[in-house]
Amino acid sequence: MIVYTFKVHSLTKKTVNSVSDTVTAVVWERTGVDVDGYTGSHKVCTNLDTNQVGISTSYTIYDDLTKSDILSWIQSIEDMDDVNGIIAENIQKSRDNEQLVYEENLPWMSGS
Secondary structure, three states: OEEEEEEEEEEEEEEEOOEEEEEEEEEEEEEEEEOOOOEEEEEEEEEOOOOOOOOOOOOOOHHHOOHHHHHHHHHHHOOHHHHHHHHHHHHHHHHHHOOOOOHHHOHHHOOO
């Protein structure tokens, strides 16, 4: 089992169709941690479709945006199965290239 987190690193905003502070891009990262503590992540910039800004009535003003809004936008654009696959590959790379050392095996715990 992998537990995922989602983080927004930055937003790009500009005036679109006379609507100021329109978010046009999101730099975000999804990180997964498996049951053994190995991690993998995927960080990317997603450009948002702004064609309906100023036309559609389902517009959320910048000051009212939530992290959930951004996540919803990302999930409607990005294939999250592909993202999770990339994360799983990165977790496997961690497994292949790292060696976890548990407390009882730390050098100062050897009893010497």
